[in-house]
Amino acid sequence: MPEISAILLFLSTAFLLTVAPGPDIVYVAMRGLAQGWKAGLVAAFGLVTGIFVHIALAAFGLSAILASSPVLFSIIKYAGAAYIIYIGWQIARSGPVSLSGDTDSFRLSRIFRQTILMNILNPKVALFFLAFLPQFVDTSSEHATFQFLLFGVLFQLVALLIMGSVGIFSGALAARLNNNSGNGTLLTKFAGSAVMALGAFIPAQELWDFITEN
Numbered sequence: 001m002p003e004i005s006a007i008l009l010f011l012s013t014a015f016l017l018t019v020a021p022g023p024d025i026v027y028v029a030m031r032g033l034a035q036g037w038k039a040g041l042v043a044a045f046g047l048v049t050g051i052f053v054h055i056a057l058a059a060f061g062l063s064a065i066l067a068s069s070p071v072l073f074s075i076i077k078y079a080g081a082a083y084i085i086y087i088g089w090q091i092a093r094s095g096p097v098s099l100s101g102d103t104d105s106f107r108l109s110r111i112f113r114q115t116i117l118m119n120i121l122n123p124k125v126a127l128f129f130l131a132f133l134p135q136f137v138d139t140s141s142e143h144a145t146f147q148f149l150l151f152g153v154l155f156q157l158v159a160l161l162i163m164g165s166v167g168i169f170s171g172a173l174a175a176r177l178n179n180n181s182g183n184g185t186l187l188t189k190f191a192g193s194a195v196m197a198l199g200a201f202i203p204a205q206e207l208w209d210f211i212t213e214n
Contacts, residue, residue: 002151010151023198025166028043031043032167032170033170034174034188034192041164041171043167044160051129055155083199084195085199085200088196
């Protein structure tokens with residue numbers, strides 16, 4: 001069992017990493033903004049569930065195979081980028097947020113599945129946990145795999161607390177804006193466009209790097 005000091009250090013680091021502005025927080029916020037607080041909260045649960053898949057892969061060493069295969073890494077990365085753009089397009093085409101918090105145009109189970117798949121198709125998440133978690137694990141211990149999974153679960157709990165709060169807050173904000181302006185369709189188009197931009201950023205960044213290096 002890891003020492004309490006190591007666990008506290010890990011929790012502090014996980015909090016800072018999760019609360020920092022990044023694609024995951026933006027995605028959850030846009031879900032809440034476009035489709036209500038329930039959708040934002042479910043998106044947070046979906047991200048955390050997807051994280052567990054990566055943690056399990058890293059714990060059992062399968063992520064190392066992904067890290068050693070540039071071709072496989074690129075295929076999964078671009079597939080993930082395309083899927084994010086597709087999700088953003090669907091969000092943009094959805095109806096305005098209901099003040100009751102319902103998501104008639106997007107079933108919550110569908111949002112949950114989409115978010116899990118989106119996170120699984122992000123190989124950078126796998127490599128992050130492959131690099132991050134071992135910093136806190138005693139690799140010489142015969143219980144190293146258990147420690148790996150323990151820290152992974154703790155990271156999930158921190159991520160769920162932060163992401164869930166963001167989803168609920170953004171959904172509540174969207175309801176307030178809709179109530180005041182009545183222009184919920186504009187919010188969904190903005191949120192969908194932001195998610196599509198997240199997906200497009202991945203290949204665009206690599207294209208720019210290729211152009212500047214050649």
